[in-house]
Amino acid sequence: MSSTRARLGRTLWRPIMALCLAISAGLAFAQEPIALSGTLKKAKETGALTIGYRESSLPFSYLNQIRRPIGYSIEICKAIVQTAGNEVGRELAINWVPVTSETRMEAMTSGKIDLECGSTTRNAERQQRVSFSPVIFVAGTKLLVPHGSPIRTFRDLKGKTVVATAGTTNADAIERLSTRFNLGITLIRARDHADAFEVLRHGGADAYAGDDVLLYGFLAKYGLGKKYDVTRDFLSYDPYGIMLRKDDPQFATVVDKAVRDLITTGELERLYKQWFVDRLPTGERLGIPMSSQLEDIIASTPQQPD
Numbered sequence: 001m002s003s004t005r006a007r008l009g010r011t012l013w014r015p016i017m018a019l020c021l022a023i024s025a026g027l028a029f030a031q032e033p034i035a036l037s038g039t040l041k042k043a044k045e046t047g048a049l050t051i052g053y054r055e056s057s058l059p060f061s062y063l064n065q066i067r068r069p070i071g072y073s074i075e076i077c078k079a080i081v082q083t084a085g086n087e088v089g090r091e092l093a094i095n096w097v098p099v100t101s102e103t104r105m106e107a108m109t110s111g112k113i114d115l116e117c118g119s120t121t122r123n124a125e126r127q128q129r130v131s132f133s134p135v136i137f138v139a140g141t142k143l144l145v146p147h148g149s150p151i152r153t154f155r156d157l158k159g160k161t162v163v164a165t166a167g168t169t170n171a172d173a174i175e176r177l178s179t180r181f182n183l184g185i186t187l188i189r190a191r192d193h194a195d196a197f198e199v200l201r202h203g204g205a206d207a208y209a210g211d212d213v214l215l216y217g218f219l220a221k222y223g224l225g226k227k228y229d230v231t232r233d234f235l236s237y238d239p240y241g242i243m244l245r246k247d248d249p250q251f252a253t254v255v256d257k258a259v260r261d262l263i264t265t266g267e268l269e270r271l272y273k274q275w276f277v278d279r280l281p282t283g284e285r286l287g288i289p290m291s292s293q294l295e296d297i298i299a300s301t302p303q304q305p306d
Helices: 004-033 036-045 072-088 104-109 168-179 195-203 211-223 247-264 268-275 291-298
Strands: 046-052 061-063 091-097 116-119 128-130 137-146 161-165 186-190 207-211 228-230 236-240 243-245
Touching: 004 128, 036 243, 036 247, 046 072, 046 104, 046 128, 046 195, 061 072, 072 116, 072 268, 091 186, 104 116, 104 128, 104 137, 104 243, 116 161, 137 195, 137 291, 161 168, 168 186, 168 207, 168 228, 168 236, 186 195, 195 207, 207 211, 207 228, 207 236, 211 228, 247 268
Parallel strands: 046 091, 046 116, 161 186, 161 207
Antiparallel strands: 116 243, 128 243, 137 207, 137 228, 137 236
């Protein structure tokens, strides 16, 4: 009887052991690290990521008194670098490379930079060439004009000269409006935001078309709130994102996780207050409350799965 039970026990035990071995093998396979590729592989090998920054996109990305990049977008990119470091298992340094509105796309697609941390609109046309993080800000094109100017809406631009930064959606918006409504606008394309503002300040244009938050930033920086006005109507809506290379799914996942973590933990709201409401490290105070559009994005962002 005991011999029969022993044979029966061995008969039952063998498939159980086989199942356990199969499960163990599966767990071991599942726990094997996934081979790194693209930007993360490079980061692991070099110990660094390269950030493209803007010199005059206050308060997103600009230079402080000692010429170091600071700003809202810069802080978000630092969080991305930290998350990437956790992913590759080593602390990552940051290499800083200045870019402009005109050079940022080429710098990204050619591999000169890994992240572009400025005030870049996340739209369908650009997403054919590059990828973006989740939305971090919502802006819109408005006009900056000298105080007392008769320009109040885009229709007042007929026959006028407008300056905008080359390579921006602002310049595109002015061109579309000029063509659609036969306004005959003369468009000057400046190298960067600071250059565009200087054209307006020195009388080279009747209006400066730029993202509203950047226009308010210039007025705060130079204390010119009484000398210039920002028009009321939006000429376009522009959601901002952190730019990264296209077709790099591993790094895109890291960027997405880092930004979503900032949103769901409340850190993005704290950063917003620091850079848009409170006094800036360089002394300016913008006092711009969060838009309802960005509030909606934050409220609708799901928690990251564990």
